Amino acid sequence: MSRCAQAAAVAAKVPAAGVGNVGLRPPMVPRQASFFPPPVPNPFVQQTQIGSARRVQIFLIGIILLPIRVLLVALILLLAWPFAAISTVCCPEKPTHPVTGWRRKITQTALKFLGRAMFFSMGFIVSVKGKIASPLEAPVFVAAPHSTFFDGIACVVAGLPSMVSRNENAQVPLIGRMLRAVQPVLVSRVDPDSRKNTINEIIKRTTSGGEWPQILVFPEGTCTNRSCLITFKPGAFIPGVPVQPVLLRYPNKLDTVTWTWQGYTFFQLCMLTFCQLFTKVEVEFMPVQVPNDEEKNDPVLFANKVRNVMAEALGIPVTDHTYEDCRLMISAGQLTLPMEAGLVEFTKISRKLKLDWDGVRKQLDEYASIASSSKGGRIGIDEFAKYLKLPVSDVLRQLFALFDRNHDGSIDFREYVIGLAVLCNPANTEEIIQVAFKLFDVDEDGYITEEEFSTILQASLGVPDLDVSGLFKEIAKGDSISYEEFKSFALRHPEYAKIFTTYLDLQTCHVFSLPKEVQITPSIASNKVSPEKHEESASDKKDD
Numbered sequence: 001m002s003r004c005a006q007a008a009a010v011a012a013k014v015p016a017a018g019v020g021n022v023g024l025r026p027p028m029v030p031r032q033a034s035f036f037p038p039p040v041p042n043p044f045v046q047q048t049q050i051g052s053a054r055r056v057q058i059f060l061i062g063i064i065l066l067p068i069r070v071l072l073v074a075l076i077l078l079l080a081w082p083f084a085a086i087s088t089v090c091c092p093e094k095p096t097h098p099v100t101g102w103r104r105k106i107t108q109t110a111l112k113f114l115g116r117a118m119f120f121s122m123g124f125i126v127s128v129k130g131k132i133a134s135p136l137e138a139p140v141f142v143a144a145p146h147s148t149f150f151d152g153i154a155c156v157v158a159g160l161p162s163m164v165s166r167n168e169n170a171q172v173p174l175i176g177r178m179l180r181a182v183q184p185v186l187v188s189r190v191d192p193d194s195r196k197n198t199i200n201e202i203i204k205r206t207t208s209g210g211e212w213p214q215i216l217v218f219p220e221g222t223c224t225n226r227s228c229l230i231t232f233k234p235g236a237f238i239p240g241v242p243v244q245p246v247l248l249r250y251p252n253k254l255d256t257v258t259w260t261w262q263g264y265t266f267f268q269l270c271m272l273t274f275c276q277l278f279t280k281v282e283v284e285f286m287p288v289q290v291p292n293d294e295e296k297n298d299p300v301l302f303a304n305k306v307r308n309v310m311a312e313a314l315g316i317p318v319t320d321h322t323y324e325d326c327r328l329m330i331s332a333g334q335l336t337l338p339m340e341a342g343l344v345e346f347t348k349i350s351r352k353l354k355l356d357w358d359g360v361r362k363q364l365d366e367y368a369s370i371a372s373s374s375k376g377g378r379i380g381i382d383e384f385a386k387y388l389k390l391p392v393s394d395v396l397r398q399l400f401a402l403f404d405r406n407h408d409g410s411i412d413f414r415e416y417v418i419g420l421a422v423l424c425n426p427a428n429t430e431e432i433i434q435v436a437f438k439l440f441d442v443d444e445d446g447y448i449t450e451e452e453f454s455t456i457l458q459a460s461l462g463v464p465d466l467d468v469s470g471l472f473k474e475i476a477k478g479d480s481i482s483y484e485e486f487k488s489f490a491l492r493h494p495e496y497a498k499i500f501t502t503y504l505d506l507q508t509c510h511v512f513s514l515p516k517e518v519q520i521t522p523s524i525a526s527n528k529v530s531p532e533k534h535e536e537s538a539s540d541k542k543d544d
Contacts (some may be wrong), residue, residue: 043227045261045262046258046259046263047262048264050254054254066274070274072118072121077174080114081174081177083107083110084107084111084177084178084180087111088181095180098183098213108159108160111160112156112160115160119150119156122274122279123273124150124279125278125279125280126153126157126281126283128285129282129285130284130285132157132159132244132285133242133285135210138241138242138243139205139215140214140216140243140244141161141215142217142243142244142246143218144218144229144246144247144307145226145229145248146218146220146224146248147223147226147250147260148257148258149259149266151218154216154248154283155182158216158285160181161213162215162216163182163215163216164185164187164235165184165187167187182213183212185198185201185202198235199238202215202236202239216246219233219303220232220233222322223260223261224321227316228311228317229319230321230322231321232306232307233303234299234300237291237299237300237302240291240295240299240302242289242291244288245285245313246283246285247282247284247286247310247313250282252279256269256273257269257279286313289305289306289309328364331361364413367413370387371383377412377413378410378411379412379416380409380410380411381400388493389470403415433486433491439456440452440456442456446482448481449480450479453472453481454468454472475489
């Protein structure tokens with residue numbers, strides 16, 4: 001007989017035994033270090049503070065430099081356009097074969113020079129470190145951290161390799177023609193086969209033996225504030241060929257380049273940067289990273305190794321944030337939560353807890369409904385109790401503590417997602433639901449009355465005057481609760497499963513702490529709704 005079934009039988013005979021004894025409570029579930037909060041809470045925001053004196057300085061310098069630089073950039077773009085046009089004439093938007101011969105030699109030489117001239121006219125002083133690998137040595141460049149649209153400097157310095165870019169960028173007048181001149185790998189966000197086609201194109205080019213240009217990839221896939229390296233997407237590492245890491249640094253006192261999801265706009269950053277006397281940027285080409293046999297078969301492993309090497313050289317940590325965190329951050333803002341509430345390190349959460357985007361997005365809606373009335377978009381014990389329609393009690397505090405992973409007295413969205421997946425959903429099995437139903441169905445008639453429901457909840461929560469009429473009406477469609485109604489509610493609200501299993505654990509702790517001669521031998525009566533299975537089952541608890 002299972003431990004839960006045994007405890008249920010005891011509970012029927014000793015309904016409130018041991019509930020008030022806090023010393024008999026089951027131990028807290030242990031934590032895994034892998035689920036600790038990330039070292040950088042939010043890498044997608046940048047708040048540059050500019051003092052009054054600095055604003056005056058920017059204004060005075062900008063009066064002179066801004067119009068000059070805008071004119072120079074426009075002139076260089078106009079000069080570059082004919083060369084880009086020659087390079088792409090009679091070529092499809094998505095290139096099927098590399099540009100060769102005189103067109104490649106002349107246009108590439110001219111565009112490299114004009115590219116350097118354009119960034120110089122913007123005020124960038126570029127410092128290059130390391131040796132650029134040849135196409136045969138490293139078919140792929142991986143550049144990080146990706147923090148701004150000015151990171152295109154790396155492309156110019158590396159000799160105009162191909163880039164992975166959105167299909168929409170190639171449609172932009174003038175700029176789109178320049179982009180097509182480097183023979184990019186274009187990605188469509190509306191084509192369901194785009195990811196597969198992109199990977200196949202990267203594999204084809206990187207294994208061409210130098211026939212195609214090298215490919216420059218920003219593996220993070222979105223801009224950050226350079227405080228850490230977020231998850232590297234595996235696309236550049238799938239071919240299993242050597243890659244050359246490229247580090248990007250902007251060692252300036254005033255940051256006018258970082259372009260994140262929350263901060264200065266594209267236009268504001270251009271104006272601020274053009275109004276500086278100069279802007280320093282360092283581009284470092286690190287030694288080529290060659291994958292071993294295991295890494296060739298596991299691009300995620302290879303990506304993580306390269307990321308760790310780059311992070312160590314930069315002196316910054318790594319986190320498991322990714323582009324999906326940005327989407328959740330925006331969704332949190334739309335739900336009137338702080339934008340940081342949506343950051344859950346999606347890569348880690350989805351991989352370890354087997355969660356998908358739609359599931360996490362749905363949980364964000366649920367979380368918002370609980371936290372909407374609280375300050376700072378976090379759930380306190382009072383909001384938690386109100387959501388569960390239960391009073392604050394020892395059992396509820398214990399459940400809350402299981403969610404509250406950093407013990408700060410509140411639950412953020414990341415803790416909420418982990419708590420549901422690790423603590424509640426595993427406890428919400430068919431067996432637990434059956435045992436819980438038996439626990440409430442005292443007279444074993446297949447239905448739970450409000451009196452039975454109230455009696456057991458009062459005992460499990462240790463609150464003798466508990467009013468559960470609101471919760472009972474939410475579950476029951478009539479005067480009593482059937483097994484199907486109970487099961488449906490339990491599946492929709494897995495938080496209650498932990499309360500039920502906690503009560504069962506309390507009964508077990510109480511019974512097995514008694515002297516052997518007074519222990520009650522449990523017996524299971526058949527249930528009219530859901531007969532109990534007598535096989536041994538694993539504990540519902542799971543290390544998180």
